[in-house]
Amino acid sequence: MTESRISTEGAAGALEFFATCPKGFEPLLADELASLGARHVRALRGQVGFGSALEDAYRACLWSRLASRVVLVLNRIGAADSDSLYQGMAELPWEDHVPAGATVAVEAHGTNAQLRNTQFVAVRAKDAIVDRIAARRGARPMVDVEHPDVSVVVRVSRERATVGIDLTGTPLFRRGYEAARSDRAPIAPLRPDYAAALLAAGGWFRSVRHDSPALACVFSGAGSVVVEAASQALDRAPGLLRTRWGFMGWGGHDADAWDAVLAQARQRAEAARDRKPLLVATDTRPGAEASARRALRAAGMDVGLTFCAAEDVSAALAGHTDALVVEDLSWVSPDEVATQAAALAKCAAAAQGLPARSTVVTLARDGAIDAALGAEPAEKVEVIVGQSDAAISRFAAAALPGERECVEVTVPGGRQVRVPVLVGASEQFARRLAKVARLRRKWAQREDVSCYRVYDSDLPDYAVSIDLWEGSELMPSRRGRGRWLQVYEYAAPRSVDPTLARRRLLDVLAIAPLVLGVAPQDVFVRVRTHGKGGSQYADEVAAPRRDARGDARGRGAAGRRGAAAREGFVPLPRGAHLVDEGGLTFEVNFGMRLDCGLFLDHRNARSLVREMMKRTQGSKRFLNLFAYTGTATCYAADGGAKHTTTVDMSRPSLDWARRNMERNGFVSTSRPPEHEYVQADVIAWVQEQRHTKNRWDLVFCDVPTFSNSSRMRGSWDVQRDHAELIIGVSRLLTRNGAAIFSCNLRGFKPDVQKLARAGVTLEDVTAESIPEDFSRNAKVHHCYIVRRA
Numbered sequence: 001m002t003e004s005r006i007s008t009e010g011a012a013g014a015l016e017f018f019a020t021c022p023k024g025f026e027p028l029l030a031d032e033l034a035s036l037g038a039r040h041v042r043a044l045r046g047q048v049g050f051g052s053a054l055e056d057a058y059r060a061c062l063w064s065r066l067a068s069r070v071v072l073v074l075n076r077i078g079a080a081d082s083d084s085l086y087q088g089m090a091e092l093p094w095e096d097h098v099p100a101g102a103t104v105a106v107e108a109h110g111t112n113a114q115l116r117n118t119q120f121v122a123v124r125a126k127d128a129i130v131d132r133i134a135a136r137r138g139a140r141p142m143v144d145v146e147h148p149d150v151s152v153v154v155r156v157s158r159e160r161a162t163v164g165i166d167l168t169g170t171p172l173f174r175r176g177y178e179a180a181r182s183d184r185a186p187i188a189p190l191r192p193d194y195a196a197a198l199l200a201a202g203g204w205f206r207s208v209r210h211d212s213p214a215l216a217c218v219f220s221g222a223g224s225v226v227v228e229a230a231s232q233a234l235d236r237a238p239g240l241l242r243t244r245w246g247f248m249g250w251g252g253h254d255a256d257a258w259d260a261v262l263a264q265a266r267q268r269a270e271a272a273r274d275r276k277p278l279l280v281a282t283d284t285r286p287g288a289e290a291s292a293r294r295a296l297r298a299a300g301m302d303v304g305l306t307f308c309a310a311e312d313v314s315a316a317l318a319g320h321t322d323a324l325v326v327e328d329l330s331w332v333s334p335d336e337v338a339t340q341a342a343a344l345a346k347c348a349a350a351a352q353g354l355p356a357r358s359t360v361v362t363l364a365r366d367g368a369i370d371a372a373l374g375a376e377p378a379e380k381v382e383v384i385v386g387q388s389d390a391a392i393s394r395f396a397a398a399a400l401p402g403e404r405e406c407v408e409v410t411v412p413g414g415r416q417v418r419v420p421v422l423v424g425a426s427e428q429f430a431r432r433l434a435k436v437a438r439l440r441r442k443w444a445q446r447e448d449v450s451c452y453r454v455y456d457s458d459l460p461d462y463a464v465s466i467d468l469w470e471g472s473e474l475m476p477s478r479r480g481r482g483r484w485l486q487v488y489e490y491a492a493p494r495s496v497d498p499t500l501a502r503r504r505l506l507d508v509l510a511i512a513p514l515v516l517g518v519a520p521q522d523v524f525v526r527v528r529t530h531g532k533g534g535s536q537y538a539d540e541v542a543a544p545r546r547d548a549r550g551d552a553r554g555r556g557a558a559g560r561r562g563a564a565a566r567e568g569f570v571p572l573p574r575g576a577h578l579v580d581e582g583g584l585t586f587e588v589n590f591g592m593r594l595d596c597g598l599f600l601d602h603r604n605a606r607s608l609v610r611e612m613m614k615r616t617q618g619s620k621r622f623l624n625l626f627a628y629t630g631t632a633t634c635y636a637a638d639g640g641a642k643h644t645t646t647v648d649m650s651r652p653s654l655d656w657a658r659r660n661m662e663r664n665g666f667v668s669t670s671r672p673p674e675h676e677y678v679q680a681d682v683i684a685w686v687q688e689q690r691h692t693k694n695r696w697d698l699v700f701c702d703v704p705t706f707s708n709s710s711r712m713r714g715s716w717d718v719q720r721d722h723a724e725l726i727i728g729v730s731r732l733l734t735r736n737g738a739a740i741f742s743c744n745l746r747g748f749k750p751d752v753q754k755l756a757r758a759g760v761t762l763e764d765v766t767a768e769s770i771p772e773d774f775s776r777n778a779k780v781h782h783c784y785i786v787r788r789a
Contacts, residue, residue, distance in 0.1 A: 015072060015073075016052065018044070018047045018048065018070075019047060021068055024383035025066050026044065028200045028381070032065065054254055057070050057247075058258050061167055061239060061247070062237045062240070069171060073163075076160055078159065078160065079112065087128075094129050097250060098149075098150050101141075103148045104141050104148055105144060105152070107151060108153075121154060121161075125163075150246075152165060165247075167245065167246045169246030172239070173193040177299035178222065179222065187285055192228055194383075195227075196228045201394050213277045213320075215229045215324045216282070217280070217282070218282055218326065218346060219327065221292075226281055229279060230277060230301040231301065233272075234269065234275055240265060241300075277303060279305045281308075282309060282310045284346065311352075313325065314352060314355075327363070328363050329363060330365065339521070342520035344510070351373050351395075359396060359397065362395070363391075370393065373400055379393070380394075406418040407419050423503050426504065429507065436454060454516065464505065466485060466486075469484045469486065471484075471579060472577075472578035483518045483522065487509065487523060488526050524596075575591050576589045581631075584634050587660055597656060599628075601770065602702065605742060610639035612740075613635075613636045613698055616641075618734065621643045622644045622697070625682050625703075627648045627657055628653050630654075630656070630661060636700070644661075644676070645678060649681055658677055686732065697738075699739035700739070701741050705717075706718070723750075723751040726741055727758045727760055730788050739785070742781055744782075750782075756789075765783050766781070766784075
């Protein structure tokens with residue numbers, strides 16, 4: 001037989017509790033509980049045990065900023081299988097803990113060989129509780145999983161289970177002031193217990209003992225850090241805003257003891273209400289300042305908050321010798337490299353020139369912040385943010401370098417700006433980028449090109465390409481036409497230290513937006529590999545974090561214009577933008593795909609399509625195979641094509657192609673339509689068309705390097721299969737027709753002999769088809785004109 005550790009009459013006896021917390025918080029939580037007067041404190045995995053008075057638990061519930069829940073341990077029982085679990089649960093005196101008429105719920109954690117499902121454990125434990133109470137009282141208690149009066153916790157480990165009462169109810173990190181993410185509050189809040197952990201790691205509890213504690217928060221976000229800092233400075237218990245606790249419906253609750261703890265907390269808050277901590281915040285994200293001030297008001301904190309630029313943090317803290325600077329980068333995913341680069345630059349700037357006895361504490365998902373600050377942390381705590389590994393790191397300001405390594409760049413307008421860098425050699429990259437950007441800008445103005453490649457692995461150690469895109473004249477904004485950067489990082493070989501490669505990329509992303517006059521949030525980064533595989537364009541991935549909504553009136557440079565396009569608007573999907581090329585307007589989307597919808601290296605090839613279409617006699621029929629977003633179809637229509645056929649296997653790409661055509665005024669107004677869009681496996685479709693009377697005067701075929709899509713009959717490899725496809729395409733040409741064949745396999749070699757035997761000739765026009773801004777890479781693609789001999 002097991003015995004309960006507590007009864008309603010014995011609440012003043014020796015009790016055992018544990019407080020749960022996120023991974024890595026255990027030492028911090030143990031220190032906090034000890035400071036609250038808890039006895040027998042011991043840090044465990046994911047929790048901290050303590051005891052032995054009920055008042056200890058009440059204080060932990062009211063005052064702990066780091067704990068998630070506080071649980072009263074009733075007993076430890078056998079849990080080798082469901083029967084032993086049921087028996088152990090049924091022997092506990094639940095009638096002492098669950099008052100008559102109270103509702104109950106069970107929360108289970110952990111599994112073993114026989115109890116492999118936590119939901120089953122919870123149900124089995126609940127059955128034992130209600131059966132025990134029904135046997136003692138003659139009535140079964142009701143179950144309420146949403147808002148139970150008594151919440152029972154069962155934690156299974158090996159063949160034992162710890163059984164307890166959850167005294168908190170709603171998790172303690174739900175303070176009551178935090179706002180859900182919305183249009184009004186666009187920034188997801190840092191969870192308050194993580195904010196409190198940053199403050200604890202930085203020793204804020206020591207700072208608030210002085211009359212004028214000072215704190216600066218870099219990337220204050222929704223205000224969690226400043227609210228928690230103000231709460232500690234004003235000696236406000238974090239649980240004072242709560243009206244409901246898990247222990248209120250528990251049979252062992254001591255109302256007098258709780259009232260005494262609560263009254264003492266209110267007295268302390270009243271005594272400290274006139275304190276004036278210095279709170280400084282900086283954040284470049286839209287809505288951050290409003291969100292932080294809203295959080296302070298929601299928490300009832302009557303304190304001042306100063307917002308400033310990251311570069312002005314040290315000046316704002318002047319006169320406070322032991323200030324604390326908290327830098328929260330938990331919101332930055334390592335995949336968001338451009339955002340991370342801009343954020344690291346702000347963090348480095350904020351840490352410059354701090355008072356000597358100051359402390360810097362950071363929360364980040366990788367170690368790049370250490371390099372940005374130029375020092376190793378004095379202490380590091382490994383934690384979990386969401387589902388990602390992260391670390392809370394503490395730096396002494398005195399250990400930070402007085403002057404960070406910087407490079408000077410000239411921003412548009414001629415102003416000189418110093419940019420902190422992680423790698424000294426990045427100065428060479430900055431000089432090279434500035435030079436080629438100046439030359440490319442002059443060339444682009446001369447050629448009337450608004451979207452072009454600026455840099456293409458000019459320095460081997462900085463193996464990236466940088467494309468500059470300028471928004472269409474159709475979409476001017478208050479700040480002028482939009483500008484975006486698309487940065488492709490070529491995967492580094494295994495011989496290159498990945499940490500060094502990452503830091504070089506971060507430097508690129510800190511320097512390039514300044515040199516080219518693009519906002520950091522408008523920089524998009526992708527990684528390309530040098531392998532022979534891969535598709536011509538990538539499938540859609542997760543939606544971008546930013547939206548761009550709007551419509552654009554259809555138009556074109558020449559040729560026929562449909563009445564529908566002149567009269568209406570073509571919808572622009574969320575996240576998309578418009579750009580101009582060759583007198584036409586195209587939709588691009590930098591966040592949805594590996595490629596944005598327009599291949600800049602094919603600019604000359606598309607112009608060739610238009611010129612050849614103008615010279616075409618007869619039916620002027622055009623066929624676009626592997627059409628992607630139909631940009632070549634637009635050029636053909638602008639060159640006078642009377643009928644176009646656009647073929648691709650992807651329905652989203654065909655919809656995109658239709659929007660591009662309609663936006664430029666090429667709309668079908670008759671039956672059958674002048675412009676048709678066919679969703680099909682191109683390889684199979686070409687073979688099918690050979691057996692029909694359909695023929696075309698001009699064909700554009702920009703093939704993928706490799707594809708093994710499940711929607712294809714077999715796989716496609718351009719080197720292996722190109723001859724059969726080209727022969728098939730040649731059979732779809734009219735007597736004087738021609739095709740343009742293109743591929744981007746660097747080592748591509750056409751099978752000239754096989755093609756000649758089939759009566760097909762190739763004219764290599766690769767050199768003419770590569771634009772000036774891609775001239776460094778003569779193998780960016782191969783291009784041929786195909787004719788029948």
